[in-house]
Each structure stands twice: as C-alpha cells, then as structure tokens.
Amino acid sequence: GAVVSQHPSWVICKSGTSVKIECRSLDFQATTMFWYRQFPKQSLMLMATSNEGSKATYEQGVEKDKFLINHASLTLSTLTVTSAHPEDSSFYICSARALSTEAFFGQGTRLTVV
Amino acid sequence: KQEVTQIPAALSVPEGENLVLNCSFTDSAIYNLQWFRQDPGKGLTSLLLIQSSQREQTSGRLNASLDKSSGRSTLYIAASQPGDSATYLCAVISGGSYIPTFGRGTSLIVHP
Numbered sequence: 001g002a003v004v005s006q007h008p009s010w011v012i013c014k015s016g017t018s019v020k021i022e023c024r025s026l027d028f029q030a031t032t033m034f035w036y037r038q039f040p041k042q043s044l045m046l047m048a049t050s051n052e053g054s055k056a057t058y059e060q061g062v063e064k065d066k067f068l069i070n071h072a073s074l075t076l077s078t079l080t081v082t083s084a085h086p087e088d089s090s091f092y093i094c095s096a097r098a099l100s101t102e103a104f105f106g107q108g109t110r111l112t113v114v
Numbered sequence: 115k116q117e118v119t120q121i122p123a124a125l126s127v128p129e130g131e132n133l134v135l136n137c138s139f140t141d142s143a144i145y146n147l148q149w150f151r152q153d154p155g156k157g158l159t160s161l162l163l164i165q166s167s168q169r170e171q172t173s174g175r176l177n178a179s180l181d182k183s184s185g186r187s188t189l190y191i192a193a194s195q196p197g198d199s200a201t202y203l204c205a206v207i208s209g210g211s212y213i214p215t216f217g218r219g220t221s222l223i224v225h226p
Contacts (some may be wrong), residue, residue: 006157043203043218086116095159095214102146103207103214107157 002028005098013084013113016092021079023092023094029074030096032034034103038091050077084113116141116208120217127224129196135189135220142185145212148188149178150201150203152219158203162189193222 003026013019023033032051036044050056050071058064066088068080077096081088093108096106117140127133133212137147146165150158163169164187169180177190191198201221205214 029186032212036216041221044212046215049213091155094221097212103148103205103212105150105158105160110155 002026002096002098003105004030004094004106006094008109009107010110011112013111015085015113018080018082019084019111019112020104021081021092021094023077023079023096023106025075025098025104028096028098030077030098031074033071033077034096034097035051035069035077035079036051036093038093040109043084044093046077059064063078084104084111086113089113116144116206118204118213118215118217119201119222120204122220123211123218124221125162125223127194127222129194129224129226131149133191133222135191135202135204135222137187137189137206137217139185139187139215142182143206143209144182145207145209147177147178147187147207148205148214149187150205152201152203154186154201161202166188194222196224196226200221219222 006022007022035047038044047062048056048058056069072078089112093101094106097103119138121136133220148163149161164171164180177187180187201219204217
C-alpha cells in the first residue's frame with residue numbers, strides 16, 4: 001500500500017509556543033488530506049479536510065486560528081498548533097488520499113504541552 | 115451525517131478463542147470500509163479494506179464481512195493470540211464526501 005509519513009512522531013513543547021507537524025505522501029499524489037485528533041480512549045475526531053492549493057475546511061468546533069493547516073503541494077500538508085496550551089496535548093493523525101477513495105494514514109504525532 | 119458504532123467497547127479473552135468484532139454505520143451509501151489496528155500510543159495499521167461492492171475480505175486469521183444494506187461489518191479473528199491485543203477501529207468512507215468516519219474502537223486483550 002501507499003506510504004504516508006508523519007513527522008515528528010512525538011514532540012514536547014512549552015506552553016505558548018507553536019508546533020508544526022508534517023504529513024507527506026511518499027509514493028503518490030495526495031489530492032486530499034485529513035487531520036484527526038484522538039483523545040485518550042476515544043475515537044479519531046476529524047479536525048479538517050484540506051485539498052491541495054485550497055484553504056482547509058474545518059469541522060465545527062475546531063479553531064482555525066489555533067490549528068493552521070497548509071496543503072501547498074500534492075505531497076505535503078502541515079498542521080501548526082499555534083500558542084499551544086496543555087489542553088492541546090493529544091495524538092494527531094493525518095490521512096491522505098489520491099483519486100481513489102482509499103485513505104492511507106500516517107503513524108501519528110504525540111503532542112505534549114508542558 | 116455518518117455515525118459509526120463499534121460493539122463491544124472492550125473484550126478480554128483467553129488465547130485461542132475465535133472472536134467477532136462488530137461495526138455498524140447509519141448511512142449505507144458508502145464507498146468502502148476499513149478495519150485498522152492501533153497499538154497503545156501508536157498510529158494506525160490497516161488490516162482489511164472492503165469495497166462497497168464486496169462482501170468480505172480475508173487476510174491470514176482475519177476475515178471481514180460487509181452487509182451494506184443493513185449497515186454492518188464484522189471482523190472475525192480466528193485462534194486469537196496475545197499479540198492480537200490492541201484496539202481495533204472501523205472506518206467508513208461515505209459517498210460524496212470521501213471522508214473516513216471512525217468508530218470508537220474495540221479494545222481487545224488476549225491473555226495467555
């Protein structure tokens with residue numbers, strides 16, 4: 001199957017700083033990327049959908065100014081958590097799909113804000 | 115809006131048992147359904163993908179079935195092993211939006 005690389009796999013940052021998470025499709029062109037957040041013992045909650053070259057579409061309740069999503073190329077999307085606070089600590093997972101409907105997932109990023 | 119429910123939420127069994135995990139969805143207009151495994155603190159590992167036109171898929175000791183009309187899928191694990199211990203997630207890709215919607219998962223523990 002296709003490979004989606006997510007980096008970093010874990011990050012610890014101080015409260016008030018910003019953190020960038022990268023999601024790359026290594027062997028296919030991802031026309032659409034999804035960003036999910038997972039709370040402990042909860043399911044993956046969709047945060048936003050991004051199409052290459054367009055602004056991301058955020059789900060209700062997700063602060064677009066806090067979670068900046070950029071999908072500047074067909075192989076890279078980034079999620080920047082701005083002015084991070086401890087409540088932003090979570091597991092973030094990206095997903096990418098090409099023209100087919102199968103979605104491929106990154107390995108996730110564990111963010112801890114101290 | 116698509117809603118995905120997984121039953122049971124948790125399962126603890128002795129090694130060797132055959133298991134059935136259930137996934138139901140509210141909107142039958144799906145394109146495909148995927149089963150994933152997630153180990154604690156880790157990302158997702160895709161186990162099986164069933165296209166909407168298919169009835170089942172098999173991989174090793176795993177078999178997934180799909181009944182689109184009734185909005186249900188089952189994941190069958192034969193001869194369970196301690197290494198199967200993980201959370202199993204079901205994701206449905208809905209028609210039109212192509213957005214994967216996840217269930218809450220089934221947390222499985224297989225003890226020796």
